[in-house]
Amino acid sequence: TLLLRDWALASREVESIDDLLLERFKAAVNELEKWLPSDHQMLADIPAQDNVLEYISGLCDKCSGLYLVFDQFEEVIRIGYTAANRILSIIEQLYRFEPRVHILISLREEYHKDLRELEKFAGGLFKRTYFLLPMEVGTVRTAVISAAEAYKISIAEDVVDFILSDWPDSTTISGGADPVNLLAVQAVLHELHEFCQNVDSPVIT
Numbered sequence: 001t002l003l004l005r006d007w008a009l010a011s012r013e014v015e016s017i018d019d020l021l022l023e024r025f026k027a028a029v030n031e032l033e034k035w036l037p038s039d040h041q042m043l044a045d046i047p048a049q050d051n052v053l054e055y056i057s058g059l060c061d062k063c064s065g066l067y068l069v070f071d072q073f074e075e076v077i078r079i080g081y082t083a084a085n086r087i088l089s090i091i092e093q094l095y096r097f098e099p100r101v102h103i104l105i106s107l108r109e110e111y112h113k114d115l116r117e118l119e120k121f122a123g124g125l126f127k128r129t130y131f132l133l134p135m136e137v138g139t140v141r142t143a144v145i146s147a148a149e150a151y152k153i154s155i156a157e158d159v160v161d162f163i164l165s166d167w168p169d170s171t172t173i174s175g176g177a178d179p180v181n182l183l184a185v186q187a188v189l190h191e192l193h194e195f196c197q198n199v200d201s202p203v204i205t
Helices: 007-011 017-035 037-044 052-063 073-079 081-097 109-122 137-150 157-166 182-198
Strands: 002-004 066-070 101-105
Touching: 002 017, 007 017, 007 073, 017 037, 017 052, 017 081, 037 052, 052 066, 052 081, 066 081, 073 081, 073 109, 081 101, 081 109, 137 157, 137 182, 157 182
Parallel strands: 002 066, 066 101
Antiparallel strands: none
């Protein structure tokens, strides 16, 4: 499984959408080194390609099949119509001609309507779509702390609690409370991380 993400940041460093795709694939392969070193070693040996489809085909040849997760796909849509359509056209070609590839697209619910181009060749998406429920405060707290630990970032738990203090612990859909605004939490954490890097501190307190 390759997790393709961080589209917005990467798009600033490439000249074309195909270059963006290739760069994200290579980043996903490199990320395997942390979690699945044997898979990384197997896929990292594939020669660099200018053609996205040929590169993906080479990945499939190495592992007899591939699961691709297009995460944060709303970032692709926000990059622009041209970028989204080009990547969707690549997905279409994989869907039609590369049966060894299995595709999962993850995005925010309000962007689901922007996947209509997929329905032209893949059929209706609604019955194949799983809508995640909003995360409760406790779940977000655990996710933030676990992610920080995984990337060796030290963040005091009372800092996380302060960031999440705008949302009550009882946040649930059935309770009627507002769900945690994950974009706001993400923005605050990003600013904190940038601040700590600028002051050469590995600890957020």
